[in-house]
Amino acid sequence: MSLLHTVNKSPFERNGLQSCLRLAEDGHAVLLIEDAVVAALDGTEHAETIKNSAERLSVYVLGPDLDARGLPKDRIIDGIEVVDYDRFVALACEHDSIQSWL
Amino acid sequence: MKFGILVNEGPYQHQASDSAYLFTRAALAAGHEVFRIFFYHDGVNNGTRLTVPPQDDRNVVDRWSELAQEHSLDLVLCVAAAQRRGLLDADEAKRHKKDADNIAPGFRISGLGQLIEAAIQSDRLVTFGD
Numbered sequence: 436m437s438l439l440h441t442v443n444k445s446p447f448e449r450n451g452l453q454s455c456l457r458l459a460e461d462g463h464a465v466l467l468i469e470d471a472v473v474a475a476l477d478g479t480e481h482a483e484t485i486k487n488s489a490e491r492l493s494v495y496v497l498g499p500d501l502d503a504r505g506l507p508k509d510r511i512i513d514g515i516e517v518v519d520y521d522r523f524v525a526l527a528c529e530h531d532s533i534q535s536w537l
Numbered sequence: 538m539k540f541g542i543l544v545n546e547g548p549y550q551h552q553a554s555d556s557a558y559l560f561t562r563a564a565l566a567a568g569h570e571v572f573r574i575f576f577y578h579d580g581v582n583n584g585t586r587l588t589v590p591p592q593d594d595r596n597v598v599d600r601w602s603e604l605a606q607e608h609s610l611d612l613v614l615c616v617a618a619a620q621r622r623g624l625l626d627a628d629e630a631k632r633h634k635k636d637a638d639n640i641a642p643g644f645r646i647s648g649l650g651q652l653i654e655a656a657i658q659s660d661r662l663v664t665f666g667d
Contacts, residue, residue, distance in 0.1 A: 441663075443552070443553075443556070443665075468556060469551070469552045469553075469556060470552075499559070500552075519563075520560060520562070521566070523560060523563065524560065524563045524564045524567050524569065525567070527540070527564075528538050528569075532661070533661055533662070533663050533664070535663070535665070537545070537666045537667060
């Protein structure tokens, strides 16, 4: 069973992302939305964790939420795909279930 | 595909109402069906017609009402969460002897069973909240 995990809190504020990455199984997808989009940036203290996770999980970040925060797409960690809402819907369809980490 | 949407957070609190709205719009635009949008906890505040946001801000409540009218969506407020927070339709206002009701067009008040039904009837349930 393939899960899409959505995470909406910054890892600097809450530990939802850490819990998600710990519990997500190989091949699952993780979509960073709302304040969690900061986790997609390279150079933060969480970047190494995300990079390691991206080797076994598909990691996505919601572009409109990056734009809303003025975060530059050229600083995104290699291997993380920037998606729009249409792709968010498509990802929800492609996976069997959606787990929202709030 | 059939979607159920759960909104657990009030408007203007953070971003869940906006994310849920934009996701719903994208799903409808892609030709999917949205079986029901269920508003729970502070999410019920999405359904008061008395909000007056500044003119240069988005109107979260009107936006839901307009989307519901356009696509015949079923917007449901949890009754227990709504009563606690002063969200009443005409029947509830009368039953509790209140002098006004405040539910926005396109919304209805019902029980938690509606959330369970949405989870069963939908292919995917997507939760937005805080």
